[in-house]
Amino acid sequence: MLAERSDFAAFQDQPITQLLVKVATRCNIDCSYCYWFRDASVYSKPKLMSADVLHRLLQRIEQHVVRYSLAEFPIILHGGEPLLWGVENFDRFAEACDGISARTGCDIPIAVTTNGVLIDDQWLDCFERGNISVAISLDGPAHIHDLNRRTFQGTGTHAAVERAARMLVSRDIGVIALAVCNPAYPPQQYADFFAACGIVNYDIMIPDATVDENPPSIAAFYKGLFDVWLAANRTTQTAKIRIISDMITALLGNNSPTEGVGHKPVELCTVMTDGTVEAHDVLRIAGDGFTSTRFNIFDHEIDEVRNEPRWKAARDASVKLCAKCRECKFMNACGGGYLPHRFSKKNGYDNPSVYCDDLYSMFENMQSVLESHLYFSKPDGSRVAMRDALAGS
Template identity: 40%
Template structure:
């Protein structure tokens, strides 16, 4: 689940319409690929959001919505593992946000991304009561998931995550699943596990986080195979794979609606447990201190994040692509790739994605598959 959709590229002075709220800065498992703990500064923050920051969030959010006349606002609870915030405090925060929604006439969308391990019947009742949508992280069947998503004893967490998914399903929930691509395996194993074994029809398969300082494995064979499986078999079963659908929207001239791929302004705002407001949280992949901000909700307004140098740099980089990207035939479909994948120590974010060649191969393959199936339908009553 992503922080927010990319905004239209021509947005001037964009108003913040969503927050990624870090309820917890710690986790209950130890995923090998986690970007969050690549920045050692996360350990200096409070383990869970302080009561002072929680109060400031409610106060500043109310003022922000009133000041800008917003009709909707999105809050994504995140971590670490956000459910470590605890049931009592979660109940209080959600109740206050729902009261705010009623008082302001502004629709507040609440969602949470969790590894699922803390979920129980009481958590489900809280999520249902406060209308919180749920995204669960699961990389595929045990043989794939348990390679990277392990607990602090090195034991795989697949069985516990599946238990959480089935608990949600038994309560009438349809959780969205978030998988991270493992380029060394056949994606059919993951798709079959999700659709045929777990009965999940909406999920995403995320590109592994990497910068130009890393040496990521090629992802083109994985995603071209994934597309062929989906387009040839699963799309007809109403299965939705967000990354692929985002690409299709871009190829057909629309907005991808995603930060992972597609051209559009990145306006994401992250609230940390100590009140710090930062840019896109995954940018921590660049290392310790890479997202540090002097903007804090205890002393600033939400909209003040736009004066943060990194937030401004990311916003400008998302609409002013690197020279190589501006000359590329796929520029509006790709948009330079995910912002974190553009980082290098020498040029910062003024680069194409580290996966540039892979993305080109993926887009070329998908266009080659769908182009023969496209046609123009004349609508009666329109001019020739």
């Protein structure tokens, strides 16, 4: 096995190092698989973040980066659909963060996750002014995308989103496409579509589901996606497929940059439109009010959420794996899978992922291929394949 250890010492005293900011709690389209509206409590929140909440949030951000001498503090603007917040608010936020950076020396990269429907030239200008990178939700070609990502009138959104994606690519704006895997379709269809759009950086995410559900198998899809990645990276048309890169990184014993792969604590902090502070927003797929806390940015500093019981419970669950996971040879690389996918009403997070068997198969396939491609040099200058070295050890 390539990855051999897991070490949490470096995380124990680490402050919150990134924020997910919900600037809008409503959406302008009706995606069938959206986790956000599985929790009816989102309807009790203000539709948009107010000027008062924004002012206090900016104060807390500056206080936080100064107190912990942070060199970088990434912020993701999210929703609902965050572009409903408006260009003026995005400009105001970016300008304020630039001011904080100038005063503190802390780099504050800003990203937004959007369905793309509202993107026009005015928004492109805004993203360029604020140096805002964009993650656009685009489920590949139209016949896949429009199955789930539709308007409230039932029509597809693909044409508008593809247009937005091509506009982003045409400008000097960092962009990644976020697709949700539909295992009924071959991964090559996704890859061909993104290549045609000029998008080289994309992710095909595992569909959200809890242990109480019965989602279709995804192993064959992701084995095929790995093959697509290998083929693309043997040419000059390099494809950056995030989930594949993350799994390889984890198998090689390094920390994956995203929370769905690798055995490490999930320490995300989410600020809602009313200033309340929660843990990971996707955890609301567990049910109504499951992520709500009594913490807010008016009465509490950002890092105080680390003492909040529900936040701590989610954080602890992310590293305290069930018995089956602790005995698995891919424990460190897999980390039990994505935390929301481990939830059941009976046992909370004390379960293997609903995709456990698929994940094991995916890692086993990937490890086998990597071992046949990796070599190391012997003292006499000869090279030995990793697979042969492991077989002889």
